[in-house]
Amino acid sequence: MKFKLIYPRWAKLARQTEFHLPPHGPVVFAATLPDYVEVDFVDENLEPLDFDEPVDFVGISMMLTIQVKRGWEIADIYRKKGIKVIFGGIASMLHAEETMAHADSVFLGEAEGRMEQVFADFRRGELQPCYNFLDRRPDIGLVGPARRDILNRRLYNYKGVQMVDLVHASRGCRFNCYPCAVSYLGGREFRPRPVSKTIAEMAGIDNNRLFIVDNSLAQDARWEMELFKEMIPLKKKWCSHPIEDKPEVLDLAAQAGAWYVYQAVFDTSDYIRERIKRYHDHGIGVEGTILLGLDSHSEDSIRRLIDFLLEIELDLAEFTVLTPFPHTRAYTELYREGRIRSFDWDDYTADKVVYQPKQMSGERLQELLDFAWDTFYREEPQRIKMTKLFQQVIRKEMADNTYHPRDRSLAGQAFGRTARP
Ligand code: SF4
Incomplete structure (x- = not known):
């Protein structure tokens, strides 16, 4: 059939x-x-x-x-x-x-x-x-290895370099964050796959670079440490959502090949400053996922947040505006308050304001989104920051002899010369 x-x-x-x-x-x-x-x-x-x-x-x-x-x-x-x-x-x-x-x-x-x-x-x-x-x-335990063979692999590349392969080690999440639908989808329950099955799947992927797409790895430190220990011999390099903020976990993550994490940054607290520093101290890059337009956000606080992101030297940042996706607390509350302005799902791109923010007009928030991108990338454009992050993975791969010759052309661009691994 x-x-x-x-x-x-x-x-x-x-x-x-x-x-x-x-x-x-x-x-x-x-x-x-x-x-x-x-x-x-x-x-x-x-x-x-x-x-x-x-x-x-x-x-x-x-x-x-x-x-x-x-x-x-x-x-x-x-x-x-x-x-x-x-x-x-x-x-x-x-x-x-x-x-x-x-x-x-x-x-x-x-x-x-x-x-x-x-x-x-x-x-x-x-x-x-x-x-x-x-x-x-x-x-x-029924989750088997994904059928990556159905993909037309040659289509997934950036400037000739194969994109990361996606894999998951768990499903669900213990938390219920305001903008997120995962608790509706997964029932606020963290469900790790058997580590041996995850490791076998990772080992079978013909790509040294992975994206571990679990909602958040920071769910159970013992499980995370077991997973990372088993990953060390694979010598894969990987990005993921947040990792538990404990030195022993970060240390094992680094040994297991952690390249960078996507980390939400909501405020300018010392806790966030230190959290980002701890990732960096372990050689792990950070791409901030920055959501603008929460009820606590004023125009001034958004401007301060952008300055703060530059101060803490995030490797990359992706700015979006709060978007009330169905089955999230954000949707329930904003709908109840009559603040959702568009129900055209094509507008739910996360870079269009579809609701009435609390402390400013929708138009002003839209302008601040542009301001955030412009300001963060003014001194060092996105292309340069991406190249620097890419250099980090090449260095890690060269250090443990896992650098693949098919990536030579981009390595040349990344280092501004012909790479000689
Ligand atoms: S945002 Fe992340 S940590 Fe929060 S509920 Fe969603 S998946 Fe869980």
Whole structure:
């Protein structure tokens, strides 16, 4: 059976350097499909979608709210041709009811152990309109190695260098932060995969550079330390979301090849200053994820925050504005207060103000977002800062002889000469 799995395109952040990471949700999902299913994956961000190609069944995988309208449009076209369409992925869960109007079926939850039933129903002509497993999560031990073979790998490169490969070591999160939907999706429960399975998957990836995409590694220090210890012999280099702020954990992370972390910076506290310093002291870079427009943010405090980011020498920063994605506390509260100004999901890019901020107009916040990008990158442009971060990984790889010759051209650019590893 030919199953076309589609990842709808979306507009990237206007100020961010454009690059395309290999998607993670679709390859994890593909690993759950029965053996008789032949998967044809199309990432619409990088490849055209041929609606005339013969296909038995279509799946649309949506991660982001800004993918949903395009996903619905694609589904409408296939369904007009009489081809059945099933939706899955995080954004399908966040927009389930609306998505059902464009779908033959919507799958909600985690796919491990469920797809035999879904595909058997399809073959019998008894596909259900909704498979809701949101409250019945599968055993995390069932998560197998992702099907990276469905990707057209040559498409995922930046200036000729292969992008990082994405992998996950756990699901869920113990916290429930104001702008985040993970607690709705994962039930405020941290669920680590068996370390041996994660390590086996990492070892099997033909790429020395990984992005460990777990929501946050800072969930359980003992588990983190066990994971990092097992990772050391792999000699992979990796980025991730936050790592536990304990010297013994950071030390092991560094030995395990930590390259840089994405770390949210909300305020100008000494705690944040020290936290960033501790990463740097361990040779770990930091890309700040900076969310502007919280109720506590005034124009002055945003200006102070940007100065602070320069002071603490973040390696990179990505600025976005608060966006009330469905099933977050932000959405619930702003909706209740009548402060959401747009429900057009194409506006939910995270760089457009779609709500009424508390301490300024939406227009002013929009201007401050531009100001933040301009100010942070004035002295040293984004391209230079990215190159410096890239130099860090090349140095680490040269130090342990894992530098790959296919990356020579960019290494030359990074060091301003021809690299001789
Ligand atoms: S923002 Fe991160 S730490 Fe907070 S709830 Fe979401 S995943 Fe968890």
